[in-house]
Amino acid sequence: MPSDALPPTQDPDLLRRLLRAKDRMDAASHEAWPVSRLASLSGVSEAHFARSFKQAFGVPPHRYLLTRRIERATALLRDTDLPITEIAFQTGWESLGTFGRTFRDITGESPSVNRERSRAQAHQLDRVPLCIVSAAHRPGLETAVSEKRRREAGGTKAPSK
Amino acid sequence: MSQGVDVVGLYVRDQDEALAFYVEKLGFRVHTDVRNGDFRWLTVQHPEQPSFQLGLFTPGPPLQDEATAQALRALVAKGAMPPLVLAVDDCRAAYERMLGLGVEFTQEPVDRFGSVDAGFRDPSGNGWKMIGARRH
Numbered sequence: 474m475p476s477d478a479l480p481p482t483q484d485p486d487l488l489r490r491l492l493r494a495k496d497r498m499d500a501a502s503h504e505a506w507p508v509s510r511l512a513s514l515s516g517v518s519e520a521h522f523a524r525s526f527k528q529a530f531g532v533p534p535h536r537y538l539l540t541r542r543i544e545r546a547t548a549l550l551r552d553t554d555l556p557i558t559e560i561a562f563q564t565g566w567e568s569l570g571t572f573g574r575t576f577r578d579i580t581g582e583s584p585s586v587n588r589e590r591s592r593a594q595a596h597q598l599d600r601v602p603l604c605i606v607s608a609a610h611r612p613g614l615e616t617a618v619s620e621k622r623r624r625e626a627g628g629t630k631a632p633s634k
Numbered sequence: 635m636s637q638g639v640d641v642v643g644l645y646v647r648d649q650d651e652a653l654a655f656y657v658e659k660l661g662f663r664v665h666t667d668v669r670n671g672d673f674r675w676l677t678v679q680h681p682e683q684p685s686f687q688l689g690l691f692t693p694g695p696p697l698q699d700e701a702t703a704q705a706l707r708a709l710v711a712k713g714a715m716p717p718l719v720l721a722v723d724d725c726r727a728a729y730e731r732m733l734g735l736g737v738e739f740t741q742e743p744v745d746r747f748g749s750v751d752a753g754f755r756d757p758s759g760n761g762w763k764m765i766g767a768r769r770h
Contacts, residue, residue, distance in 0.1 A: 482704055485647065488711035489759050495713075496740045496755070529712055 483529055490515040491529050494522070495537070502541035503565035508534065543579050546572070550588040557584045641677060643689030644718070645710045647758040649676050652690040655757050659735045660720075662688065711759045718762045725750035725766030 494514040498506055511534055512522035526534045546564045549555055555563070561572035561584075576584050646652035653676065656662040662678040665687045669675075673696060677687035693706035709715060722728040725743045729752050733739060740761065741753035750766040 482708050485707040485711040488708055489647070492711065492713045492755075492759055493738075496738075500740060500742075 483525065487515075487517070487525060488529055490517070491522075491526055494526070494534075495530065498534070498538050499541060502538055502545055503563060505565075506534070506538055539575065539579070542566070543576060546576060546584065547580070547587060547591070550584055551591040557588075560584070638685065640685070641687040641689050643691045644756075644760055645693050645706055645715065645758070646690050646756070646760070647692070647707065647710065649674055649690055649692055651757050652676075653678070656688070656690065659732060659737050713755065713759045713761050715760055718760060720762055720764045721767070722764055723767055725752055725764055728752075728764060728766075 494511040497514055498511070508519045508523055511526070512519045515522055515525075517525065523534060526537075530537060532540075542564045546560050549560045549563065550557070553560075557573075558569050561569050564572070566572035566575070573584060576587070580587060582590070644652075653664070653667075656678045657664065662680055665677045665679045667674070667676050672694075674692075675689075676691070677689045679687045693703035693710075694700070695703070698706065729739065729743050732754065737754050738757075739752060739754045741751075743750045743752040743766070749768045752764045754762050754764065756762065
């Protein structure tokens, strides 16, 4: 390959269609988003969607969805008095247990502790558009939840294998 | 005040497509549309804001080499360009009107701290926030 060849970049028209699927997840992260649904929004096959999405946005679609759900749950914990069970259902989880476990895996604290801590801090968010506030509070998620759980467990006990 | 920002440019996928969107759907009007070979200087302005122009430009020669232009086109299509904010008197009314025209909304109007905001994208992928005036 000649050294002056253009680096492999994705087709802008495909990227625009991938963005459409990402936007739909953003707008309704509490809904179920099987790859088949996302792929059809982008007009590509399921295998092509998952691969292209990760290449475009740096994270697989399902993991991206998780970050949006956690982010929304964090906002509801901070800004509302809703019971945590209700927040779990509103943000797309089917059980409180799964929500609490995933929330703790990603943020490092339980929903109730997160709520107490965020409410103790002062906020001046009314000058910033909602989407920017959301993005600023989105958790970083560089590794899959299961990997993170395994890594943290590795510090305190021997791997199960 | 007699001085200030005159033009801010946006990268778009296709200037004709962008022109149709900003004029027919958002209600802007053409300020300047000048061609010089392949290059086209195209700006629009809001009818109520004559001192400001929004430039609708495509990445490419003579301003960028092809590799840079390709990267910019990808970034625009991924929605990675900086956010834009449109101020309106009534966000819900503007939303209904624009939705009827086929504008691709990313967020329905929501109340937040006394104002109402919604989100939409232009055909290229540029993200706009539309914020209604705060009620007093």
